[in-house]
Amino acid sequence: MATETIIQGAILALTFITFWAIKYLSQRGLTKFRNKHRATLQTQRQLIQASRLLARARTTPKKSQSQSLAKTALSEADDVISISPEDAAGHIVRALALDLLGHHTSALKSFDTALTYPRLKSLSMGERADALVKRAEMKLAVNRRRRIDSAIEDLEEAVRLAAGTDTARLFRLLGECYEFKGLNEKAHWAFNEALKVQPSSATARDRT
Template identity: 40%
Template sequence: MFLAMHDIPKKIFTKIRYRNRADFQAKRHFVLGAQLLAQARSSKSRSSTASLAQKAEFEAEKAISLDPKDAASYILKASLLTFRLQDLRSRLPRCCSLPSCFQRGSRVDSAIDDLTKAVELGGDNAKVFCLLGDCYEMKKMKAEARAAFEEALKVEPTSSVARAAIDRLGS
């Protein structure tokens, strides 16, 4: 009766009631991390790219800790890891190889773990399978990479990325 008399809109109470729920906070951190990743990809300087990617990874970790059953957060984290690895590879001269920590594939293994977790949680997104295929390809696991790209084609038959990757991998 008090609310009706003072004409307080329900939207305000909805915001107050749902403000502390973990899933809403996880979505907020996920969106912030995705925005930071987009900024890192479009950044021109190395230092800002690195700091934006680091902030995005922190937001992805926070989203995972708040809602560990959301596949999108794992996809974001894996995208960040593959972005960092691709960025590192693009900056190396052709005669150089990756540092030993990347040759062992610790970051790629972490990305593969996150992507397989996203697939287990219901990631029926072609992009997830393409990222997983890229990670397998970086680790020289051609059979697994091909299988991941074929799954991407099952989900999205018009995916040019998956089709090109299968053609690149051969038979």
Template identity: 45%
Template sequence: MEDQMWRDLLLQVAILLVLFMFLFIHSIPQKLFSKLRILTRRSNFEAKRHFVLGAQLLSQARSSSDRSLAQRAEAEADSAISLDPNDAAFHILKALALELQGFKTSALDSLDVALSPLAAKSMSDGERAEALFKRAELRVAVIDGGGAVEDLVESVRLKGDNARAFGLLGECYEKKGLKEEARKAYQDALRVQPDYDLARNALARFVSS
């Protein structure tokens, strides 16, 4: 019994090490998934295992033209969700897999679940900020920005070092005709990332107009 427990513990450690290496190498936002930790409950361990497999498949799908890999990543995310429906990371993985398949509305639905009160408790402020930014991107793409400003304002409040979030906020304000708010958002983007062309070009456009 004790030997089995140690074998399970070592296997969990190995999987987590592989996951952290994977997140370091690939472009999936690391901070979205930093809540992964060694758990003793078998169901939680199995959920994390499905998550690791799904994240690996998603990375492979992003670097290839084989969208069936994204479908398999979605299936692994669903398996993880069935075991632990209140972990936001699993819903975010599903959203990313759906987005890669072109199902942006469904991806938005998954992010809504991830950011619901019950699941959002599993995220840190920084992780929630990243998820809000991703949902805002999808809202701009799917529903012409409805609700995106609110998500972005909260995102940069929680974590004020995302130049892309400030840049997108500036674009949303511009579309609404709120030039001063847009100008400030672009200035904040440049404060975070001085070489951010989108914000620099936007401010230059304001000067010339």
């Protein structure tokens, strides 16, 4: 009789512990999901805000106001990175803001961070291609002669990724890089590809 009582008590205790554990873990999982969801919504809002600020900064003729907007965008991007450091978008926006502020070397470092694993996985192929093109442009602006080979690597990788959203721009830039290196046949091919995508472009020229 005593043995049965002990067994029944143990079963009740085990049932209670199991019920409590399931409830506790479920609550923790729900709380974690809610917190992650809130963080995602917050970062999305801040990324949108930062992008709008950058767009305004680029179109504002007054330099002091443009710089102020870019600094605010940079602050928003830093907040996003602090919340979601593995999301490439925050690092890309940070790079664009730094570039607008004239901090080109720091901007390149932010692009390098965005385009390395595990952050790279958060980008679609088109987004990755666009980021590679922009990084190539920055490399050429900082030091064309020293960074030309690295820029070509970025642009060729962008071509392999289906070129993103502005294919004509990509091929024009690649053609200019090939031309700078004296690779005339490759330059001719790249400019022709730009013409195929955007025949009316005044800057996409047929080079022979």
